[in-house]
Amino acid sequence: MHDHRKLGRELGLFDSDPLIGAGLPYWLPAGAAVRHALESYIAEVERRAGYQRVYSPVLAKRELYEISGHWAKYKDDMYPPMDMGAEQLVLRPSICPHHALMYRSRSHSYRELPLRLSELGGQYRAELSGAIAGLSRVRAMQLNDAHIFCRLDQVAVEAENALALINQAYADMGISASRYVLALPAEDAAFGDPASKYVGDADSWAHAADLLREVLKNAGVDYEEAPGEAAFYGPKIDIQMEDSAGREFSLSTVQLDFHQPAAFGLEYIGADGNKHRPVMVHRAIVGSIERAMAQLIEVHGGAFPAWLAPVQLVVLPISDDEEEVAIQVVRRAMALGLRAEVAHADEGSLGARIRENRSAPYQAVIGAREAAAGALAIRERDGKKHDAAPIGEVLDRIVRLSSPAAVRSGG
Incomplete structure (x- = not known):
């Protein structure tokens, strides 16, 4: 494995500046292209799975986090409040309280559930300088977050489906988990005690833990239980990764929460005509975009896999005579949705340009013969060469191969 901090800068994916601050990286064009492809992929996967995309502000009143429990249990990891007249505003450490308010803003019937709200939104953590590490641990992150509001009898299926989405995303991204962890409260946890790390009651926690054990069993994955690692509001499944130095970190998660629905007074009207409390399932398919990018x-x-590559097709004219044809090919490729560019003839020998662009999944060489015939000769990243074929046919094939579906089907 490679160190993403070194390679990411060498490839022009991301960087940082002291004037912006530690733990606050910025994205350069190549990195932004990969990030956009990943974000678009997530949005489409979620759409197909029945999620509804929402947006919420990154600021909220301190009172919101007092109700959610974050202020009492998580304050040390939050930025200090900002005084705005008689109010105090806080940069959010989590998106879940905002989604709870969205749910509460409308009345709901049991027929509407599960209600799946997703957001790619900013979160902020007051990390100490010594803890910051490239993209793996930052102070401002974009989280692929979602919250599912459902009936108790729907929880296991929803959590199983969320875990399946995570595993599908990992396969499409070409990454794999190092292990699965069921994060539980400490064995001596004192529920209901204001001084305790955890909110809620022992029975709700035990029920939630049993539900997640069922999910992991049905998924057929080996897992380890980790007492003391749960979120303050409930147990969770953490999917662990290893970085280039062998350090482990959590990327994706599925969490059960009985606390915040009660804290915010969330309700739905059941089939019996009475009011009932929904359960809140937190899930992140690829976790924070920053950590996902670091792992990729x-x-x-x-x-990168073709669907994620910052440049999917590089067109190489052999000489200046083929420059205009190469430019037209790139325009056609871009119109089809491909990320393509020309490696111009005056930028070096053909061999040098091929080596310089070796990370691109596809290279198309255009000589006098190809230009005259309206054809492209494709070279794949692994060195495999294909005979020249009509430009439209070649571009259509690259479009098909530059999709996550091509990864799953083996091309």
Whole structure:
């Protein structure tokens, strides 16, 4: 594996500046292209799975986090409040309280559940400088977050489906988990005690833990239980990864929460006509975009799967005579949705340009013969060469191969 901090800067994916601050990286064009492809992929996967995309502000009143429990249990990891007249505003450490308010803003029937709200939104953590590490641990992150509001009898299926989405995403991204962890409260946890790390009651916690054990069993994955690692509001499944130095970190998660629905007074009208309390399932398919990108860089070494590559097709004219044809090919490729560019003839010999662009999944060489015939000769990243074929046919094939579905089907 590669160190994403070094390689990411060498490839022009991301960087940082002291004037912006530690733990606050910025994305360069190549990195932004990969990030956009990943975000678009997530949005489509969620849409197909019945999620509804929402947006919420990154600021809220301190009172919101007092109700959710974050202020009492998580304050040390939050930024200090900002005084705005008689109010105090806080940069959010989590998105879940906002989604709870969205749910509460409308009345709901049991027929509407599960209600799945997703958001790619900013979160902020007051990390100490010594804890910051490239993209793996930052102070401002974009989280692929979602909250499912459902009936108790729907919880297991919803959590299982969320875990299945995570595993599908990992396969499409070409990464794999190092292990699965069921994070539980400490064995001596004192529920209901204001001084305790945890909110809620022992029975709700035990029920939630049993539900997650059922989910892991049905998924057929080996897992380890980790007492003391639960969120303050409930147990969770953490999917662990390893970085280039062998350090382990959590990327994706599925969490059960009985506390916040009660804290915010969330309700739905059941089939019996009475009011009932929904359960809140927290889930993140790829966790934070920053951590996901760090893992992608380290695992693939810059040679991303075709659907994620910052440049999917590089067109190489052999000489200046083919420059205009090459430019037209790139325009056609871009119109089809591909990320394509020309490696111009005056930028070096053909061999040098091929080596310089070796991380691109596809290279198309255009000589006098190809230009005259309206054809492209494709070279794949692994060195495999294909005979020249009509430009439209070649571009259509690259479009098909530059999709997550092509990863699942083996091309």
